[in-house]
Amino acid sequence: MKIAFHEVYIHPLPPNHRFPMIKYELIPEQLLREGIIREEHLFMPAPAEEAIILLTHTREYWEKLRDQGLTYREQRQIGFEQSPRLTLREIVIAQGTIDISLHALEHGLGFNVAGGTHHAFAGKGEGFCLLNDIAVAANYLLDQRKIRQALVIDLDVHQGNGTAAIFENNPHVYTFSMHGAHNYPFHKERSDLDIPLPDGITDGPYLRLLEESLEDLINKVRPDIVYYLSGVDILETDKLGKLKITAAGCRDRDAMVFSALRRHSIPVAVVMGGGYSPRVKHVVDAHCQTFREGIDQYGY
Template sequence: MKIAFHDIYAHPLPADHRFPMLKYELIPAQLLREGVITPEQLFAPQPASEDNILLTHTAAYWHQLRDQTLTPREQRKIGFPQSPELTMREIVIAQGTADIALHALEHGIGFNVAGGTHHAFADHGEGFCLLNDFAMAANYLLHKRRIRKALIIDLDVHQGNGTAALFADNPDVYTFSMHGAHNYPFHKEVSDWDIPLTDGMDNGTYLGLLEEALPVLINRVKPDLVFYLSGVDILETDKFGKLKVTPQGCLERDEMVFHWLRKHNIPCAVAMGGGYSTHIRDIVNAHCQTFKAGIRIYG
């Protein structure tokens, strides 16, 4: 089992970026402290190549990121002021997802401590996402003919609008999103299958919908690889999630996904996605539960 780890000190960021990035340091630290993983299972990805970036994103947009020429309006849409360090982190994170996907094809499962940047479109970023790591990894594996069919299971509370738009006309990647109906983004794109969730949804209702969907997805798509976005912004403690899912419910969600995929011998590449609880411990604990469940079920 391989985990893409991103050292937040390798590419230091301005102070206003610091809190959202803190979990990337704390998750592996907690997993190491608890003995769930060993240092040998962690790796720091190299930056994605320009050729790989351009399999998904337009040259004009990539050059804006590379040359730091985003307009103030474009930066506001992303939610971060541009910086060379932020762009470097994003291309490293994207390569990490490609690397753990390749690992999953050989060994069953791989994890990215970051990733899940599903609001990035081909020609622009938004919602704290500059480049779409799942889309880049899927396009790379398809281009290299390592897979013929990919399934993206997006269980972040926010719809993967960038991912849906990127694969709207691509039958080789099936996009599935369970997300808050009245949450960001307020204009939704059309995934291959969207399940909108009502505000205040509890464990039982949420897990029931997922339990019904998973066997249909597996039988309909028959994927060579699943990309799983395991956002923990579904938690009742999340500042923006609007759902009432408990930490136990979040764990059962992950277990359900992993059990179904393992039962059908489908490799899984996992990225963490969002989490905005007031206390960072709630975010980190929930993400660590995802790692523990995947490691236990895939063995």
């Protein structure tokens, strides 16, 4: 098993952005402490090459990121003030998702402790996302003819609008997003399959909707790899999510996804996505549970 982690996450942002990012330091620490993983499972990716980024993102947008040329309005839309360190963070994340994809193709499963930057479009960033790591990785695998078909299973509480727009006219990447109907982004793009959820949905109805969709999706798409965006902002404790999914329900969601993919022998690359519960322990515990469920199904 291969798990991408990112030392660039240590103090990369101003203090007002520190809380959401601290989970990226705490997740590997907890996984190691609990014996879920070993040190040899962790690796630090190199930055992605420019040519790979340009398979997904426009040259104009990439050069603005690279050269620190974003306008004030563009920075506001993203939610971060630009900096070389922030750009480095994003291109390392993107390479991490490429690396775990290649590992998953060979061994069945790979994790990125970060990733899931699904609000980034080809030519712009928004929603705290600069580069779309899933899109960068999927386009790289397609370009290298490592795969013919990918499936994105995006279960973050927010719609994967950037991913949907990037792959809107690409039949080789099927996008599925199950998200809060009344949550950000307020203008939704069209995924290949969208399931908008009402505010306050609980474990039972949520899991039934997912179960009804998974088997049909797998049989219809027949993917060579799945990108699983396992956001834990669906939790009832999340300050932004608006849903009522318990920690047990979030665990059952992960178990359902991994079990279905394992039954069909489909490799899966897992990225973490969002999580904004006021107590960081709730966020870290839920993300670590995703690792447990994946390892239970696929092993090391």
